Amino acid sequence: MAQYFEVHPEHPQARLLKQAADILHKGGVVALPTDSSYALVCHLDDKSAVDQLRRIRGVDERHHLTLLCRDLSELASYARVDNTQYRLLKLGTPGPYTFILEATKEVPRRVSHPSRRTIGLRVPEHATTQALLEILGQPLLATTLILPDHEDALNDAQEIRAALEKRIQAVVDAGACPLAPTTVIDLTSGTPEVLREGRGDLARLGLA
Numbered sequence: 001m002a003q004y005f006e007v008h009p010e011h012p013q014a015r016l017l018k019q020a021a022d023i024l025h026k027g028g029v030v031a032l033p034t035d036s037s038y039a040l041v042c043h044l045d046d047k048s049a050v051d052q053l054r055r056i057r058g059v060d061e062r063h064h065l066t067l068l069c070r071d072l073s074e075l076a077s078y079a080r081v082d083n084t085q086y087r088l089l090k091l092g093t094p095g096p097y098t099f100i101l102e103a104t105k106e107v108p109r110r111v112s113h114p115s116r117r118t119i120g121l122r123v124p125e126h127a128t129t130q131a132l133l134e135i136l137g138q139p140l141l142a143t144t145l146i147l148p149d150h151e152d153a154l155n156d157a158q159e160i161r162a163a164l165e166k167r168i169q170a171v172v173d174a175g176a177c178p179l180a181p182t183t184v185i186d187l188t189s190g191t192p193e194v195l196r197e198g199r200g201d202l203a204r205l206g207l208a
Contacts (some may be wrong), residue, residue, distance in 0.1 A: 002031075002161055003170040009033075012128045012174060014135070020170050021135045028169030029053050031145055031160045034068070035126040035180045035197050036096045036151035038160060040168065041068065041140040045068060050111055050141060056167055058148030066098055067118035067139040068129060075121050078106050085187045088205055091187075094125035096178075096199040100186040111141055116185055118188055128174040144181065155179045 003023065005016040020030055027046045032039055040056060042049035043069065054060065069075040072086075072093055079101035081089065089099060103112040103119040112119045124130065133140065145160065146153050147174030154160045164171075183200030185207070186193040192207055202208040 002165045002168050004157075004161055004173065006157075006173045007128055009174040010127050012131045012133070017128070017132045017135050017172070020132060020142065020172055021172045024136065024140070027166075029056065029068045029148055030170040030172060031154075031157070031164065031168055031175045032129060032132065032140075032142075032155075032172050033126060033177050034129050034142075034179065035094075036144075037122075037144040037177045037179050038145040038155060038157075039068075040145050041142045044111065044139060044141045045108065045141060046071070047108075047110060052167075053141070053143060055145050056164065057146065059143070061110070061111045061114050061175050064113060064118070064120045065204065067107070068133060068135045068142050069121060069123050069139045070130065071123055072208045077122060078104055078139065079105055079119065079121050081138070087186075088187065088192060092200060093123035094130075095123070095204070096125070096182045098181070098182040099121045099183065100188060100195070102188055116188070120184070122182060126174075126177075132172070153177075153179060153181075 027049045029042045032041045043052050098120045161171045180199035183198040184196040
């Protein structure tokens with residue numbers, strides 16, 4: 001039975017998020033709101049949790065998972081970033097953008113793309129997500145909470161709990177999310193390539 005934590009959307013209660021962090025540290029998968037949609041998140045270094053996350057989502061190892069980071073300095077520990085890339089990242093963080101970058105050795109091979117050695121990274125602009133990342137002191141591995149038989153992400157915490165209460169370990173409820181995907185930009189080729197246009201405005205990055 002998944003534990004349920006109802007938190008204030010702008011001032012989430014630290015004691016509840018600490019309980020969610022403990023669940024993550026013990027290998028749990030948690031449903032968490034972000035600035036785009038609800039996501040499934042787990043500990044980066046826990047293989048069984050990552051496998052569970054992929055099974056729930058119905059994706060294989062070729063599907064890009066995303067690292068949620070607190071800030072740009074943390075992001076740079078997990079991806080190789082040159083000066084040009086850094087300037088673009090600075091324009092889009094925090095915010096609803098996912099950047100595909102070359103992973104460093106800090107990222108376990110099993111969670112990066114198997115042939116390209118790349119990873120999705122982003123710095124979310126959501127008070128609850130940021131507060132949980134602060135408590136954890138490290139990034140979270142994430143994927144959008146879209147079930148295999150659904151086209152859209154789940155956006156109601158009670159619905160998420162009902163659908164996944166025996167498959168995940170916790171739900172953090174901070175209310176509805178914008179329910180729009182992140183804008184995904186591949187920065188690995190030298191020229192930014194927009195893979196998906198979502199909630200993040202391309203004009204903010206000078207790419208419109």
